[in-house]
Amino acid sequence: MKARYKVAGMISMLLVLAMGLLWSTRSVSAAAEGKITGTVKLDGAAPHMKGIDMSKDPFCVKQHENSPAHLENVVVGPGGGLQNVVLYISQGLSGAEATQVASQEPVFDQKNCMYTPHVLAMNVNQKFKVMTSDQTTHNIHPLPNALAGNIPWNKSQPPGAPPIEASWKTEEVAISVKCNIHPWMHGYFVVVKGPYATTDEKGSYTIENVPPGNYTVTAWQEEYGTQTAKVTVAAGKPGTADFAFKAK
Amino acid sequence: MRRMMLNGSLVLTAVVTVALCSFSWAQATKAEEDRRLGMESHIGKLTGHAAAAQGTYRRYCVGCHGVLGDGEGENAQWLDPKPRNFTLGIFKCRSTTTGTLPLDSDLFDTIGRGLDSSNMPSWNPLSSQERADLAAYVKHFSARWVTEKPGTPIEIPKKPEVTAERLKAGQEVFQRVECWKCHGPTGMGNGPSAATLTDDQNRPILPYNFHDGNRFKCGTTDEDLYRIFMTGLDGTPMPSWSDNIKPDEAWDLVFYLRTLQPMKSKAKEIARQIGLKPGAPSAAPASAPQQ
Structure with missing residues (x-):
């Protein structure tokens, strides 16, 4: 009897504690903002990225006469830094922080028959722009999971066409986007809540505008999947989280 | 004795909570199903009712499009192009812009017309009421019709003279x-x-x-x-x-x-x-x- 009592008591205590914790993280003021920095590396030899045969379209071939194009599934920089990894806060954000939309408009360019950037991160409901710098017709065909809330569409963009503005309704890591005319053109839209960052060619990143608190940061790479790390951000002291993905 | 009673009430509360939860869950699913089956389609003066198409769907459509409308009917494996998965709410033949739901009349027309160079025949032998009911039934498979409205149809100006x-x-x-x-x-x-x-x-x-x-x-x-x-x-x-x-x-x-x-x-x-x-x-x- 007594044991059961204790269990029930402990469970309710834990519940109260958990609720309290949730509440305390909510009430952190967003005024004193910090950041989370770090690097993402590839542990092991960089996989070979196949060259792209663009002979279907002479325009594309011409753009790469002097710099052969390669697939960009895994882009490793000097020192093993992994490029195009998206980092976002998967736990610890309050409701208000999670619904805040980044102010800078992400731009997805079709340049030299490649996607620049190869991976574009953005917030839920954040407007982003798809533009073309090429003198050849592309079609932009994002393929989100329609059952999860984001709806696929397919639009053309001939040379000189105005940019397309769009946004996504729900979180999705990640939405595959392709050009049917140039089958090698394949990239990702990563739609997350709250502050996010994408690694540069050295594999480093900085997530700005993070209020002090305890967080779980998730790193997503298209070939290697996700990794998470616990990070604490204090006022005036940025949190750090380094990641290493194992080469397959 | 008092403790036992307290303990008993604790257990009872738990049981009641669980029972209530599962009951309301069942109710919610049932309500959702009823709501979806209440789906209507409006094509001109015709009003189609999803519930009325259950028999017709089972007789003519289920073999390819499947019981769940996911395009996984037992014949699907032999077909190319594959039968449409209605749960996604994505359709080829629309009057509306890309990424939006089609009009009811688009679904109605597709059912009547069939899809050339595929295994989807014309269903004009069915009455227009039956086809309107089927259009509503097609809609009931996707939650998108509960939360979204069909897109705006594109405008087609009057056809000019060929020159x-x-x-x-x-x-x-x-x-x-x-x-x-x-x-x-x-x-x-x-x-x-x-x-x-x-x-x-x-x-x-x-x-x-x-x-x-x-x-x-x-x-x-x-x-x-x-x-x-x-x-x-x-x-x-x-x-x-x-x-x-x-x-x-x-x-x-x-x-x-x-x-x-x-x-x-x-x-x-x-x-x-x-x-x-x-x-x-x-x-x-x-x-x-x-x-």
Whole structure:
């Protein structure tokens, strides 16, 4: 009897504690903002990225006469830094922080028959722009999971066409986007809540505008999947989280 | 004794909570089902009721589209193109812009018309009421019709007169926006990108060949053709062109495309008179890789 009592008591205590914790993280003021920095590396030899045969379209071939194009599934920089990894806060954000939309408009360019950037991160409901710098017709065909809330569409963009503005309704890591005319053109839209960052060619990143608190940061790479790390951000002291993905 | 009672009440509370939860969950699912089965379709004066189509669907549609409407019926494995998965709410034949739900009349028309070059026959032998009911039943499979409204239909201006100038202008549109990348320089469906096209499920798919004389999947009239390339065919590689082809140019393109087809038409007659030949466009490679 007594044991059961204790269990029930402990469970309710834990519940109260958990609720309290949730509440305390909510009430952190967003005024004193910090950041989370770090690097993402590839542990092991960089996989070979196949060259792209663009002979279907002479325009594309011409753009790469002097710099052969390669697939960009895994882009490793000097020192093993992994490029195009998206980092976002998967736990610890309050409701208000999670619904805040980044102010800078992400731009997805079709340049030299490649996607620049190869991976574009953005917030839920954040407007982003798809533009073309090429003198050849592309079609932009994002393929989100329609059952999860984001709806696929397919639009053309001939040379000189105005940019397309769009946004996504729900979180999705990640939405595959392709050009049917140039089958090698394949990239990702990563739609997350709250502050996010994408690694540069050295594999480093900085997530700005993070209020002090305890967080779980998730790193997503298209070939290697996700990794998470616990990070604490204090006022005036940025949190750090380094990641290493194992080469397959 | 008191403790025992307290303990008993604790257990009782737990049991009641669990029971209530599962009861309300069952109620919620049942309510959701009822709500979905209450789905209606409105086509002109006709009102279709999803609940009324249950028998018809089970008799004629379930074999391919499946009990759940997910396109996984027992015949699906033998079919190509695959039966539509209604749970996604994504359809080829729409009057509405890309990425939006079709009108009820679009679903109704597709059921009646069937989809040429696929296993979907015309269901015109069913009464129009039955087809309206089926359109509502198709809708009931996707929650999108509960949360979203159909898109705005694109406007199709009145068809102008076919002229030689319009045919030449249409050919220029065909070359400028590069229809030939998939449909081929002469519309034979053999463009440089034709061989690698895939649909949204990553299955191989062919571009339309204008020379084989098949009907279009989404209708046969000039207005249908206009609508097909302006809205795009969602779920396939065919994008929407409404942002990049102006309404007047769109009619030019319609007329030019008619000259590529084997069927007799006024456009074809004029093209013959002025000697308009579908040629390799200037931007196309002289030796387009043949695949």
